Amino acid sequence: MSRHYKNRASGCLFSMTAVEEKFSLTEVLSSFKACLEKENQDVLMDYYISGWKGLVRFMNSLGAIFSFVSKDAVSKIQIMEAFRKSSSGDQYRSLQSMVAYELKAKLVDLNKRAEHSNSGCRTILRLHRALRWLQLFLEKLRTSTENSKTSVLCTEAYNDSLANYHPWIIRKTAMVSFYALPARNTFFEVMNVGSIEDVVTMLGEAMPYVSQVYDITQQLYAQHNLLDLP
Numbered sequence: 494m495s496r497h498y499k500n501r502a503s504g505c506l507f508s509m510t511a512v513e514e515k516f517s518l519t520e521v522l523s524s525f526k527a528c529l530e531k532e533n534q535d536v537l538m539d540y541y542i543s544g545w546k547g548l549v550r551f552m553n554s555l556g557a558i559f560s561f562v563s564k565d566a567v568s569k570i571q572i573m574e575a576f577r578k579s580s581s582g583d584q585y586r587s588l589q590s591m592v593a594y595e596l597k598a599k600l601v602d603l604n605k606r607a608e609h610s611n612s613g614c615r616t617i618l619r620l621h622r623a624l625r626w627l628q629l630f631l632e633k634l635r636t637s638t639e640n641s642k643t644s645v646l647c648t649e650a651y652n653d654s655l656a657n658y659h660p661w662i663i664r665k666t667a668m669v670s671f672y673a674l675p676a677r678n679t680f681f682e683v684m685n686v687g688s689i690e691d692v693v694t695m696l697g698e699a700m701p702y703v704s705q706v707y708d709i710t711q712q713l714y715a716q717h718n719l720l721d722l723p
């Protein structure tokens with residue numbers, strides 16, 4: 494009985510360690526590098542989604558206070574996964590093919606949410622705007638100093654990005670939740686990358702790919718007049 498208990502306990506401990514070890518921000522951000530198709534710079538949906546899934550996992554590890562954010566991100570990820578698994582899944586292979594397909598088949602509500610209220614185009618647009626927040630926040634974190642406050646860095650990044658698209662009540666809730674962010678050191682630790690210098694180096698290498706994904710998507714949406722989708 495006691496041996497059984499011991500085995501179960503160590504098995505459990507082992508699996509927890511394995512999960513924790515595997516989870517580092519380096520891998521999460523590498524999805525955004527994998528997103529970029531070499532030949533034509535298409536942004537590949539599966540890697541885009543897996544990058545977001547990793548970010549959500551990371552956010553969940555910061556505490557339940559962010560569950561209102563992660564719920565929204567998860568529901569958007571699920572919408573995109575459902576498109577990818579549907580009979581038109583091939584059309585959602587990349588952001589470029591999705592835009593071409595949904596526009597041609599008139600599957601996007603352009604002025605008002607109606608019968609296509611959860612199109613791939615408007616769903617990705619929400620994640621795309623959040624990617625800008627991530628870009629700004631991580632850049633601030635990378636160049637921050639020992640005395641920098643994560644809540645301040647996060648608020649500044651939010652005000653320069655997502656806040657412009659959120660109603661007052663969401664902005665207020667978001668701002669309050671930022672005060673619950675862990676301190677800079679803890680933040681670097683949770684990333685599971687190594688020393689602060691290692692994190693700074695990793696971010697310096699990984700963020701250009703995130704920026705590239707952001708820029709290509711921004712250009713794609715601008716070109717098709719999709720930046721204000723309801």
Ligand SMILES: CCCCCCCCCCCCC/C=C/[C@@H](O)[C@H](COP(=O)(O)O)NC(=O)CCCCCCCCCCCCCCC
Pocket residue numbers: 518548549551552555559561562565566619620622623626647651655663667674684723
């Ligand atoms: C690190 C702590 C996390 C801070 C999160 C900062 C972003 C705050 C966003 C607040 C969003 C509140 C939830 C509601 C959003 C929706 O109203 C709104 C509009 O959607 P709708 O048009 O379908 O109605 N949705 C959105 O704008 C999309 C928000 C998606 C947010 C995803 C944020 C993921 C953050 C990932 C954190 C990873 C941290 C890594 C840093 C080391």
